[in-house]
Amino acid sequence: MSFKVVIPARYASSRLPAKPLLDIAGKPMVVRVAEQAMASGADIVVVATDNAEILEVVQQHGFNAVMTRADHPSGTDRIAEVAKLMGWDDGAIVVNVQGDEPLIDPILIQEVALNLAQHAGASMATACHPIHDKASILNPNVVKVVINAEGHALYFSRAPIPYPRDAFAADQDIPEDVDVYRHIGIYAYRVGFLATYSQLKPAMIEKVESLEQLRVLWHGYHISVAITEHAPARGVDTEHDLAQVRKYFAEAQI
Numbered sequence: 113m114s115f116k117v118v119i120p121a122r123y124a125s126s127r128l129p130a131k132p133l134l135d136i137a138g139k140p141m142v143v144r145v146a147e148q149a150m151a152s153g154a155d156i157v158v159v160a161t162d163n164a165e166i167l168e169v170v171q172q173h174g175f176n177a178v179m180t181r182a183d184h185p186s187g188t189d190r191i192a193e194v195a196k197l198m199g200w201d202d203g204a205i206v207v208n209v210q211g212d213e214p215l216i217d218p219i220l221i222q223e224v225a226l227n228l229a230q231h232a233g234a235s236m237a238t239a240c241h242p243i244h245d246k247a248s249i250l251n252p253n254v255v256k257v258v259i260n261a262e263g264h265a266l267y268f269s270r271a272p273i274p275y276p277r278d279a280f281a282a283d284q285d286i287p288e289d290v291d292v293y294r295h296i297g298i299y300a301y302r303v304g305f306l307a308t309y310s311q312l313k314p315a316m317i318e319k320v321e322s323l324e325q326l327r328v329l330w331h332g333y334h335i336s337v338a339i340t341e342h343a344p345a346r347g348v349d350t351e352h353d354l355a356q357v358r359k360y361f362a363e364a365q366i
Contacts, residue, residue: 115225120187121211123163137361144214152221192306202304215345227338234336240293
């Protein structure tokens, strides 16, 4: 199967300035992410940035990088610009890998690309994994997804969905026959849909939930969802996350 990976890497970060360039055991974070992406079997990995220093560092480490506009409202729009710059065919599959996930499993990247390739009726694909603990289900920072019989997303929410009414009313755990899935923020697109997406009007539910993918559902497009056992490790959002990732790479001597 043929697919490509684009890694959006913006310089600005409210909590960790210059995050893509932060050192992890001798290599910048964005390079660590690119290495994981290459291990997925992608035809090409491209870092999309708005910063000349990131561009130079990525190229020095032997990876492809392109300069994109600084005013994109979302990572998806940035990827659409990359696809246009690279001249990729409308039918090509592109996976969006976040630039702050140096521990992402290459198998997960491959699974999402394969899922889209196998679902001709879907415009996008993403991933999820089962969760069982009540705290995670109630946590608004853990995004949940409900899937239909064809494996397409019905809805994404920060609220607990589906809501096990009787079990929660009795202060019980989630019944074993109730499937609750945590959404994983990785996406595969067909290039032709990227141009369409950039023209879609933002949806009310997208704004209320602060979930960009709801725009796609609101406009009637399908998102196929792969259920995976390869749940990613935490991304790097805080100094604590950075310290943990640095410790992992140092101990692994990678």
